[in-house]
Amino acid sequence: MELWNLGTLERNPWNHLEPVEPFGTGTNPVPMDDAYIVALTLLSARELSESQLRTRLKKREFEADEIDAAVARLKEDRTLDDRRVAGAIARMESAIKHRGRARVIQKVRQAGIDSDVAEQAVQAVFEEIDEDALLDGAIARRLRGKSAGELDERGRARLIRGLAAQGFGLDAIFKKLKN
Numbered sequence: 340m341e342l343w344n345l346g347t348l349e350r351n352p353w354n355h356l357e358p359v360e361p362f363g364t365g366t367n368p369v370p371m372d373d374a375y376i377v378a379l380t381l382l383s384a385r386e387l388s389e390s391q392l393r394t395r396l397k398k399r400e401f402e403a404d405e406i407d408a409a410v411a412r413l414k415e416d417r418t419l420d421d422r423r424v425a426g427a428i429a430r431m432e433s434a435i436k437h438r439g440r441a442r443v444i445q446k447v448r449q450a451g452i453d454s455d456v457a458e459q460a461v462q463a464v465f466e467e468i469d470e471d472a473l474l475d476g477a478i479a480r481r482l483r484g485k486s487a488g489e490l491d492e493r494g495r496a497r498l499i500r501g502l503a504a505q506g507f508g509l510d511a512i513f514k515k516l517k518n
Contacts, residue, residue, distance in 0.1 A: 373409075374396055374401045374405040374406055374408070374409040375408070375409040375412055375413070377396065377399060377401070377409075378392055378396060378409045378410070378413055378419075379413075379418070381395055381396075382413070382418060382419065386423070386424045386427050386428075387419075387424065388421050388424045388425075388450045388451045388452050389410060389414075389419055389421055389451070390450070390451020390452070391450060391451055392410065392413075392419065393406055393410065394451075396409065421452050421453065421456055422456055422459075422460065424450065424452065425447050425450070425452045425456050425457055425459075425460035425461075426460045426463065426464065428443075428446055428447045428450055428452075428460075429443050429446075429447055429457075429460045429461045429463075429464040429465075430464050432446050432447075433464055433465065433468055433473070434468070437473060437476060437477055437480075437505070438505050438506045439470070439473065439474070439477075439502075439505050439506030439507035439508070440461060440465055440470065440506055440507075440508075441506040441507075441508070442504070442505055442506025443461050443464070443465075443506060444457055444458065444461050444506075445506070447460060447461060470511070471511075471515075473507075474502070474507050474511055474512070474515055475515065477502055477505055477507065478498070478502065478515060478516075481498055481501055481502070482498070487516050495516070498516075499512055499513075499516070
């Protein structure tokens, strides 16, 4: 049995793998002229909404009927699911990026997901999250150890604008800053 190195196809006595050609080269390359295969490749890199996937396939100059067939097949086997994508985006934006509800909804909608699906996903995510604690954390990060009372008028306005841009409601911001 010949033993080969995957990268260079040279003989390597310590490798117990069969000779393998690098991905997409040689006599049997992966066909990238099939919209379904390209869509699977795109989805293997990251979660995409139907809208995002359609846009990326159009940029690769696939015909509309090929795109429709690939999307229908992906939806049928549940590889493409806007509800799952909406939930993933909402969790990432709220838990990792510490965004407020309004900004999370905006990000989910920007992914091309229907407003009703976006609202449901954000509602489900924010049922598990304490929004007051999220706002407290955002304020603490922006103040960097200072107290809100130490800020002058311009600093306070900048803090409020920044928190509002993160998606927190003005009522909640003003209520927290009064305390």
